[in-house]
Amino acid sequence: MRYDCDVLIVGAGPVGLTLALLLSSYGHRVTVLERHAAVYPLPRAVNLSHDIVRVWDGLGLHDLLFESAVADIRGTVSDEVEIIGAAGQVLRRVPYNGPSKTGTSRTFRLHQPALEKVLETACQQRDIELVRSMEVENVIDLDSHVEVFARGPSGVRKWLALFVVGCDGANSLVRRSMEFAFTDCPGSNTTWLVVDVIPKFDGAAQKWKDFYNARVHMNPRRPHASVFGTPQRRRWEFMLLSEEEIRKASDDEFVWSLIAELGCSPDNARIEKSAAFSVKGGWCENLNKGHVLLAGDAAHVTPTFLGQGLNSGIRDANCLSWRIDLALRYPKSNWSRMFQDWSSERVGGVHELIKASVAMEARVAITDSEQAIRRDLEYSQRPLAPRNPEKLGSPGMYALDFGLGISSNDAVGSLFIDGVIRIGDRQGRLCDHFGCQSWLLLHSLVDDGSSRMPLSSDIASLFSVVLNGRILPIGKDSHDMMDVFSMWFLKYGARGVLLRPDHYVYGIVKDIDELTTLVQKAMQHLGLFGGQLED
Helix, strand or coil, X not given: CCCCEEEEEECCCHHHHHHHHHHHHCCCCEEEECCCCCCCCCCCCCEEEHHHHHHHHHCCCHHHHHHHCEECCECCECCEEEEECCCCCXXXXXXXXXXXXXXXXXXXXXXXXXXXXXXXXXXXXXXXXXXXXXXXEEEEECCCCEEEEEEECCEEEEEEEEEEEECCCCCCHHHHXXXXXXXXXXXXXXXXXXXXXXXXXXXXXXXXXCCCCEEEECCCCCCEEEEECCCCCEEXXXXXXXXXXXXXXXXXXXXXXXXXXXXXXXXXXXXXXXXXXXXXXXXXXXXXECCEEECHHHCEECCHHHCCHHHHHHHHHHHHHHHHHHXXXXXXXXXXXXXXXXXXXXXXXXXHHHHHHHHHHHHHCCCCHHHHHHHHHHHHHCCCXXXXXXXXXXXXXXXXXCCCCHHHCCCCCEECCCCCEEECCEEECHHHHHCCCCCEEEEECCCCCCCCCCCCHHHHHHHHHHCXXXXXXXXXCEEECCCHXXXXXXXXXXXXXXXXXXXXXXXXXXXXXXXXXXXXXXXXXXXXXXXXXXX
16 A cells, blocks of 8 residues: 555644654655644744754754744843742742753743744755645544545545654644543633733843843732743733633733833834633643554643743654654564553653643732732742653653662663764764764773773664664763763763663663663663564
8 A cells, every 4th residue: 555654743833843854854754734824923932941952953953943943041131030929029049041961051042933934944855745724634543554634725635644643732633533531630720811022122121120030920919920032022921810801811902001010111112922821731641542643732731831831742752753763664563562651751751740830820820818928938938849851751661670770760761961072073962963863872981991892793783773773982982072971971880871862861881791781671672673673
């Protein structure tokens, strides 16, 4: 049977386009269907984590993104978020920016329309089929492949694909069509108004209240927050207090009255966007059914209060792409196990973020003065501590029970560090050298300074061919420019580490001779041995 594509992705937002680019980098045929005719031109997500920038760096998009879509504002404004209590007092200063594992700033600012244009252009340049004005109506998994029916300007068309990934947002048709169960995370049922503002002239924004600080104002008269945008944009979020205010959310006079207290007026600012949203959170317990998978908001909805919605979706795509590649190349492998592990990794991580975000909003949204005073006292004594998004959920595709034991558990299943390394005459980070397609085996030199092959010949061959594996001895032909990797090895007493293509640690060893066994374990974990390697 002839298929229209290897993978069909529903939804051309950042998650769908990033997944398409990742799969295309492996050489697979990808089609993206999108119901909208063009990129939505107004802001949405504004917070971008360093690990997401690393993904796009691996796709060769760094310079293009930083020209128009992404900004590093560290050093120009405060690196802390101030939590302001009912009486205007600072309850806590929470670090949100600073150095990261990647060796860059921890967080960046984002203009989503510009991001989507960069990603869409990259898809077009890399021969990824993107079909707009095409609304999916039904998805049918036929065990061997998937049928997708979508309606466009010329009527209904059927697509055949080996795998389908729904990246079609919180109201996902793919999720409904395949009857994925969705778990709601109840919150306080509040409605908020998001206002994005652009200064009319240079220097105007610097005079606005909170320009140099991100703040969460837990004022019971009207809870609100100030949020950094890219340098020429600013965002404020206001809780709406009545049904009347919700109806007035699109009224310019009402919106101006809210931001006037912050120093904004029609004389110095232009409202780019104002939109009301209800605080909702939730997730699917399973993100895969046969040949159909979900990612991004189709899989889990994260309220805005931790700024991790888009980031969580890109992490989905990054952790999924290499699994789909293996499933396509080795259809007799236990690919359903790979997808189940992916699902538990992602759900196990993101549902804690969602709960924390909903809980944070519930604290902020208190409008009773006495409750707010009690809330402030409790918060100063016991602040919320959201889960680290750089740690995968459990169980997952990593080897906690191998190598160094309990002392290494905080590293295994976590995002690996990155740093500048020189290989030959080329200098760059790991993602610059190896992209997003390779399993990577880093090891230190043996005691005599030699760099003998750390894997047996047969396992080395499988590692190279099956996992597109690369071996990097630190200190031989590669120079750790800032001793980042050497210090990491020293911290864990490690001699070698196996990294997945998504930059997470699969396992660690304290003896070079254990690396062959570690790679074997990874391939067994993936179901890639013996007859399962036949295509």
